[in-house]
Amino acid sequence: MSIYDSNSYFSCMISVSIIGAGNVATHLYKVFKKSEQVSVVQWYSRDLNKIKSYKNAVAITDQLSELELADIYIIAVSDDAIASVSEQLPFKDRLVVHTSGSVSIYDLDKKNKRGVFYPLQTFSKEAKVDFKKVPICIETIGKKNLPLLQSLAEAIGSKVYKVNPDQRKALHLAAVFVNNFTNQLYRIAHEITESEGVEFDILKPLILETANKVQHLSPYLAQTGPAKRNDKKTIKRHLKQLESEHHKAVYTLLTESIKKTHGR
Template identity: 70%
Template sequence: MITVIIIGAGNVATHLYKAFRQAETISIVQWYNRDIRKLAMHQSDVETIDDLSLLKPADVYIIAVSDDAIAKISEKLPFEDRFVVHTSGSVSVYDIDQKNRRGVFYPLQTFSKDVPLPMETVPICLETIGKKDAPLLKKLGESIGCKTYKVNSDQRRTLHLAAVFVNNFTNQLYRVAHEITEAEGVEFDILKPLILETANKVQNISPYLAQTGPAKRNDKKTIKKHLKLLESEQHQAIYKLLTSAIKQTQGVTNKPFKHTNLNT
């Protein structure tokens, strides 16, 4: 049995808690958050605390808080030579206070508290300073049905950067599309099958081969029409930037767009 204490009550912490509770080989000893009211709905299932001095012994302490708070929380832990990990994609393992053994348990996925997610589909990126701690983290990930990957700090930061492109930036493009359709009273839901097919396609072929559209075809007339339809300067700038990037990637040679307002 692996004993775990969770520190933090955000999106990642909440999903890990739910996954750990369902695992037969994991026992959640405590759940800490400085605002214990956020843990109120779980008080009947696990011991909840808001005082770090009350932390009990455990095999691993998982700090699942905002990136800026990881170092401060680790400094305040009232013990030494225990195994402490964080869940961030961009924070160094060395940001954890050196008084304890250190590691990273990074689930590479987008999490929202109220959106169900099958944890077994989430890859877990693992990093430890001490080799003897690596098997424990691997077992922890496998106990919740996840595939685990041993990565170093540079690889993890690279993955996090790539994740921003495929998730955060892509989601912002969904938001732009939602604004465009909403302005004309068109149902955004009509685009959802296209969103799913785009994601499914790169499961089998490379993004390069999956690319379609007017930029790849160098369809200048369509591109010009699209730009005239866009009333927002920000949307125009995004369209121009991505169109130019696609053309460059696909080997379509022409002059880059000038970033000027087409409405003037």
Template identity: 70%
Template sequence: MISVVILGAGNVATHLFNAFDNADTVTVNQWFNRNIDSLQSYKNRVDITDDLAQLKEADLYIIAVSDDAVANLSTKLPFENRLVVHTSGTVNIHDLDKKNRRGVFYPLQTFSKSAALDFANVPICIETIDKSDLKILKTLSKAIGSKSHKVNTNQRKSLHLAAVFVNNFTNQLYRVAHEITEDQGVEFDILKPLIMETAKKVQELSPYNAQTGPAKRNDKKTIAKHLELLKNEQHKAIYELLTASIQKTHGVSTAATVRAKKK
């Protein structure tokens, strides 16, 4: 049995608590947050506190707060030589106070409190200063059904950057598409099968081989028509930037496209 104390009450902390609470071999000894009101709905399931001085002993302390708050919170922990990890994709492992054993338990997934999540679909990137501490993080990952991946800080930062592209930026493109369809009174839901098929296809093909569309085939007339339809200048700039990026990736000359756009 692995005992855990969670520090923080955001999206990641909440999903981790639920995963740990449902795991047979994990027990959450305590849940800390500086604003205890955020934890009141869980008080019948776990011991809650807003007092760091009252933290219980555990095998592992998981700091799941905003990136800017990780280092400061780690210095305030009232104990030494215990395993303390953070859940950030960008914070350096050495930003944790060295009075404790340090590690990273980074779940690479998008988290929203209102959306259910199966941790079988959440890869966990783990890192420790002491090699002997890797075992507990691997065991914890396995206990909640996740596959663990040993990565160093630079690799984790690169994964987080890549995640912004495939998740946050992609979601913003969904929002742009929603605005375009909404402007013409068309249901955005009509696009959802395409969204699902695109995501499915990249599971089997590389993104390079999965690419289709007017930019890749240098369909100048379609590109020009699209640019003409776009009245929002920001949307037009995004379209031009992504078209140029696709064409550069696939060795398509952009000169003809630029000329077609100017007609």
């Protein structure tokens, strides 16, 4: 994996068509509209109600057969739907990319030029995203279209990484651990504090410090707590304190993982 540093391909406007209306598609639309180097020519959703509020700003459609000419067609739909949507596209020899971290580039129909434009970030429609802090991982079959995807990422201020399929899948798997699983642990912590009427907000400075620490230290060196110290009495008290068997199982699994990592 490397930061892609070839010369920008396009000095003029890059036209894109967005296919999908979920979190990623919505955030991409918003950041593309702000860029002076990107033109969103069309936005497709099979359910027009999801994007009708944007109809005065961009051409919208619920018919794939109505897709107009664009430099790049970005499929931002659920992983399971990528292959089907790609197969239904009514044209060939155009550049079609998906935004998934785990779906193969070869799931895209081979009648078109294929690529991946993967923004490695968590997206919720309600939360603002600064794309200057979002790494974009790009992948194509052949090198010809890499500069175009690089230019698109640069047009929204993102850092660009050229990755191969195995690297992208590894990044996505790692992202599930650092984001999705971590967020679930936040949820468990919220349930624990709620059970005693304590404000979850009291934990937020600790959450921020934990995230900030790994900007400067490796996760291995940043680890603290009773499991690393093998503080058996504290661990026993915690397990007794937990009422939910599910919470106990999670606590035990992570405790054993930390102990194994640190040789306890």
